[in-house]
Amino acid sequence: MSEQLIILPLLINLVLSIGLMFFWTNIKAQKVLSISGSFIAMLASIWVFIHVWENGIQTFQAGSWEAPFGITFVGDTLAATLVLLTGISAFAVSIFAAVSVIKARLRFGFFSVFHFLIMGLNGAFLTGDMFNLYVWFEIIIISSFVLISLGGEKNQLEGAVKYFTLNFLASMIFLTGLGVLYGLTGTLNMADLSQKIPLIQNQALVDVTAFLFLVGFGIKSAVFPLYFWLPASYHTPPSAVSAIFSGLLTKVGVYALIRVFTLIFVNDSFIEIMLQSLAILTIFSGGIGAIIQKNIRKLFSYLIICHIGFMIGGLGLFTEVAMAGVIFYLIHDIVVKTNLFLVSGLIYRLKSTTSLDRLGGIYKSYPKLSLLMAIPLFSLVGIPPLSGFWPKLSLLLAGFNEGNYWYFGAVIFGSLVTLIAIAHVWAKAFWEDGKDVKHSKKFIAFDQLRSYQKMQYVVPIVFLALVSLYIGFGAEHIQQVSTRIATEVLDKQTYFNAVFK
Amino acid sequence: MSEILIYILSTLGAIFAMLAAIGILRMPDAFLRISVTTKAATLGVGLLLGAAAVYFNDFAVSTRVQAIIIFIILTAPVGAHLIGRTTYFLGNKMWKNSVVDDLEGKYDKKNHKLLSEDVNAKNKREEEKENK
Amino acid sequence: MLIAVLLGFIFAISILVIGKFVKGKQSWLSTLIPLSLLAYFLSFIPQISKGEIIQQTYSWIPSFNVELSFQLDGLSLLFSLMITGIGTLVFAYTSAYLKGHEFLDRFYAYLSMFMGAMLGLVLSDNLISMFVFWELTSISSFYLIGFNNSSLASRKSALTALGITGMGGLLFLGGAVLLGELAGTFQISEMIGLADEITSSSSYVLIAVLFFGAAFSKSAQFPFHFWLPGAMKAPTPVSTYLHSATMVKAGIFLLLRFTPILGNTELWHSTLIIVGGVTMLYAAIHIIFRTDLKGILAYSTISALGILVFLIGLGTQEALIACLVFIIVHALYKASLFLITGIIDHETGTRDITQLAGLKKVLMPVAIAGFLAALISGGVPPTFGFIGKDLIYEAGLNWGSYTWILVGGALLTKILLYYAGFVAGVKPFVGQLPTKFENVHLPEKRLWIPPLVLVSLGVVLGFVPHLAETALIAPGIEVLMTSTETFHLKLWHGFNTALILSVITIAVGTLLYFVLIPSHKKERFIERFEVISPKNIVLKITEGFTVFSTLWTNFFQNGFLRHYVATIIGFLSLVLGYIIFTNFDLSLDYSSFSDLTVYEVAIVLMMITAILFTVFSRSRLAAVASMGIVGFAFCLLFLFYSAPDLAMTQFSVDTLTVILFVLVLYRLPKYLKMSKNVLRIEHGVLSIIFGALMTILVLKVLQEPVNAEITDYYAQNAYLLAKGKNVVNVILVDFRGIDTLIETCVLIVAALGVFGLLKLRLKTRDKK
Amino acid sequence: MEILLAITTGILYAAGIYMILRRSMVKLILGLILLGNGVNLLIFLLGRITKGKPPIIPEETKVFEDLFADPVPQALILTAIVISFGLQSFAIILVKRAYKVLKTDDLDQLNTTDEDS
Amino acid sequence: MRGKFLTNILLTIIWVFLTGSFEVVNFVFGFVITFLILWIISSKDSENGKYFRIIPKLISFFFFFLWEVVKANIQVAYEVITPQNKMKPGIVALPLDAKTDTEITLLANLITLTPGTLSLDVSEDKKVLYIHSMYVHDKQDFIKEIKNGFERKLLEILR
Amino acid sequence: MNLHDYLYYIILPILSLSSVVVFIRFLIGPTIVDRVVALDLVITIGIGIIAIYSIINDKPTFLDIATILALIAFLGTVAFAYYLEKRNKKDE
Amino acid sequence: MKTIILRTASDFLLPVLLLFSVFILLRGHYLPGGGFIGGLVASIAFVLDAFANGLENTKKLLKLHPGFLMPFGLTLSVLAAISPIFFGGQPIMTGLWAEDPIPVIGSIGSALFFDIGVYLIVIGASLTIIFTISESA
């Protein structure tokens, strides 16, 4: 009975989505429902995490059909952790969205779709079935399509067309991989696949399939040379949307890569080489993309890519240390990237622009907010002992141990570029004297907001900043979690045993 | 007995289907193609469905077959009507040997209303009304 | 000790938060911090001088083997005293220098944060926590250098400094990780015993190079030195504290700390000697051409840092003693010179040496301090500076090989530093006071007492060198060398070569002071060589890198969707093709395939033709109609191959799609032939390759055996357990019902999206 | 027959990609649909085809007594079709809206978001 | 009200035919389902309630004209396989006696299904039906033939 | 030749061939109306094919697909006609 | 596109198609069909009506915006899915079945309600999409 409660966060979001559709026109009710619902979902996800942490891998067979015949949900520590982070980010973003997303958008089902998205994320993390994963991916992308295009402004639509096409392409490649996988093994259950894939005669076909998944998930996680949709679109929707996208959407791709390449296609040296090389190029491309950007949201977008490379490369090393580093980085990145785009939203509210050329004087006018925003910014850089630093330690160690000095160098390069980019942002947006920015008369500046609205802008950022500070200063706990996850995912037998108990 | 019936029905059905096909390929203008295919295809498919009804010799199946046939008979002419009038709208030329076109000048191009008299005549009449 | 280190941080945060409430009292409150720390560290002198080493360990992140472990020994005590001692003076000096400044509390916050980081750095015995503090010094210095953040130059220098030291920091991180992994521990004290294994390991060179990078960039060694003159944009207290006394010495500290571990190799010695040597000479020569007091001091600092590196490179006991002594000497005189420069700047409003003269009339105590500082700097006996200089020559003379090159270089450097000390410390005060400076007043005591204290200390130590020796130098050497010989610091070594060199230094230096009058002409002369300066080269490289970045980024992210798709598919095809053609034989077992029948072939051919028609049709509507044919053919195929549910669904969905198209289509413009033919062919080839690969893939998979375990289970239990006979439907609503539930959610979201997309029109008032 | 179907699958993939690579948004969507069909056919084919034996348990019996086609790929494709339908409808509307706002259906002119702004 | 009831019964019967099960419960079930459907669509003005009464007649009429259809097809067959020399196609306006929508629709459909003719459109004022025919040897004869043939027979049945 | 073979080897090929013939009209057009009519006719013949196929495989279930085709194909024609009329209106 | 012929035909087709859609829905567990196809057929019926009688007419017919069918349908599906929890704490999606099958439909179980939910959702979603487009076209 209790094992099926691992999907509680998912169910809560589903119920929320439905409920919000009934309150289609009542925005106030929607806001209250969404924020309080997200809070409850967060509590549920905390419960799930604690439950899994204390009792080990939880599996739940939907419809009481034994694996591999039904759909299995597997709450291992990795999934539970990501569910937890989803809960945290979603809670923060729902508060932020309630004040920052304009009424017109809210009137058209913004919150409902938002919770569908969160539900999809939870589902993707928890499922133990490949095709079911595809379905969760689809609910995620359709929700993201809607969120990215809702409002239909010019640049939004341009971004959305590209975002749509490339993500659709990714889904099709994923689905192709699934078709091949089913054709080869006759099963879709991940645990079952983990046992059947090694038995296939023609291992080259396994390579092909693995590569199809690599590309399918690679597009979603924005790996070189598949990332194009991301810089083209992430800066176009409202900040609350970009926040949840940047925090969680690309990470679902990373999660899927981790899952697939630790459970199903294991010890595939071709894939390992591929992942490592792509990672280096991703770090490089994302990094140099970031330093030339003039809009902070685009700059952050390129940094997303750069840091995806850290994780992909760590995954490609396939050692416990590397995996722990990847997981730790993932945890850090979700919280910090979400917060970063919330920060960009706040900056926009303060100055009515996100262009570095026009921004300025934030430090002078809002010293306390500036210091607050410095926390995610410098956490991202990985200034020790903030959160971004610790996982790099593991990644560098692992790179060295595996003799991959290119990756080792790439991580250092990526960190340096991040440092320079963020320092640049700091100098241009915070230090430089403010210029008079002309904005429309209807623009409501931060100072004109009521105090509870100001709080709604600030509280989520503070909340996530506290979480990232905890990740940094409580690195011991996070590292314990990461190490446990690393051991868990690298031993596919435990996963298998939990599913086929 | 029923087997012979199936032979007959299926053969005839196939022949009419074939006729419809040849018809649509050979007829010289769109109106004629529509005209020819609607009839032949409806009959052909009806016969083929009839063959199935005979074959299965089951009440549930034959009622369903009847339903399909009724449906086709009901919808095929409606479709032909819709696409036929569209053909006229689009200004497709009738075959060179055509003899008469009563539709000429009957469509009010402004609101796509089809009149029982000439558009010009109607307009003239209305003008006169206004003058009075 | 943890509290000692954290005190700076705690204070920094609290003053940021409660700064408003203690307005006016920040200064003395702040100054109390380094002062109390100074007292705290002074209290350890008796223990340390007895050769004790105090270690404290606090657990932090055991999973990473990262501990907050501190080691107070001769070396770290020397640095701690320097940090807190000069810190106290600088804090006091600041209170007057930035009196009434709007953001004084922030300044103190950064400054004490920096102090905390610096203390943590020198006290850390754990490599990682050392790195943590190392990075914190970079960050706090970024804020300090950019303190005048409305000035473009300030921001630029702050960014440059952060870029260089940040890069160094990451190199350090790399080195630290490698070293920790090699040694199996991050505890520095534990590594000493493993020195031989480390230096003989294959990754030693990499580790050493990374450490060099870290140390050189932090300590402004050639060619990374150029950030330091730029950093002089910072307020004087910052220049004093960070860029002469403490932060720039962090690199020196790093090298000293790791001398016992990494220092026993040819690579170590030669690299440090060469880099240190080049730096000291290069920077020393630059001094001649500068007119800005701070510029002169900056270059003389670089040069002094070069000397220190050079000495560590020599690595003999003598050299290391010289190094430690010179660290103290340099801190004393350079800090005072900076403070003096600050006073001059503060009172006269200029730092241009060509304009400054005769200030002793109005700033007498400052002039005394300046004069003494110049003496210490020049190593004129009986100051402590003399001892330092003497030891440097001794170390060079006794090193063995290349003696005269080394000593010659040192001599030239010392002469120029002598010159620099006098230009900065004496020249502004002598000669005729220009009329415009007649109104200059002696500032309040808090400004001129700190330099005076420092120079006094420098003079006093010259008389009682054994104070420094027993308290700091001897314990320091104990840490640096595995075996030491007894030694004593003395003013008088008797008549020897070193003494002759000292005499030459003073004589030539004094001569230079009178001959080489700083002028703007000289400055302009050197500016001509600016093009080939490391600063410019780095700048050019940075620019080039930016251009490259732009090209690279715009090449991949060029805005054309089809370019993106083509890249992705190209990549996919390339790798798939590679796997397929290196691993597969392309033969097929035809017996496993079913026969061709007329009706299937007819439908399939129709489908293929319709697909091609869709692709090449010039009319959109015809293309849509053709899609209808494709869908219909699909429907029949599904029917032939036993999938009635699919046939129904495919056909219904296709019809709905056609309706959608038709409803939307007439709002859209007609096709134009837009792509170039070359591009069409390119894309055609790419598509065909991709399609062919998929065909091969399908055929290959079809050759594999089938596993029907799950299918059979469904077939067995669909009716018995799930009470349905249409197995497909049973799968959809029961076995895999979750899929269906989510799939309907997809539909709902799509519908909501369509609704929002078409109905929601943002009005201008909504657009924020 | 499988070979012919495999070739058709390849053609669907190729045609889909080729259409996506064109400049018109309408072609883009047609390409997406073709690609989706290609994937469906691939899954269908790889689930192995069986003629005339739908996976429906005969009225008289409780389990299959004869051969039957694998229902799993069918269920998967059905789900995929529905999802694709949702996505396609959304795409069609997206294009319509994009055309209305951007005044072009030329994909090559949709590149301002990639430029510095 | 009565029309609705009849429609309901009629649909119930269709339901029973569709499902092919003649048990009482199936009638009840079919009644409920169709009732619901009619309820959903009931806002429509039910002036065409009698519409449903003619369904049985319509079916018999269909069988009655089945052979007409066969005849039409033979003619088509002839036209299709021989050179099309005899054809004299044209569009003819046919003045209508049929008044209601149902009558007009049925007439038009039947004309389409029978030899050589295709109903193209009905004028807005429902006075004229435009017919495309393969053989318009004489326009007035043609009109007369249809008016006395199809239209009269149909109206007899319907009225 | 039994009934099964007759349907399988004679009728089904004839119907398939008919579809192909109609499809040729679809390809050569020339107007969109011809294509729509051809599409409709292909589907109608498809219903016949399904009827025969259901006999061959002895699966009355397949007739349900024929039902769906019959019900829905009509709507395609309606949609195209609707489109053509709208476009025509817009053009004027 | 208001032609008398189409309008008259569609008045007859609408109930027939709807009836057929329910038929398809209910027998899906035994024969080809089910909630999804049933829903598609039903929505196609309404689309046809909209073509023939105009969108306003069809909307009047439906009484409430088809969009509301989506949350209703989803609620039904979700309730059917999670109902096992309330009947003895069985896992979600476990099939619950009434003891005796009833005629026509066969066994009544949670799967049936699930399918009905799907049916409503499909109608709601397809109609929302198509109606929205028609209105903005």
Ligand code: NA
């Ligand atoms: Na695992």
Ligand code: NA
């Ligand atoms: Na079904």
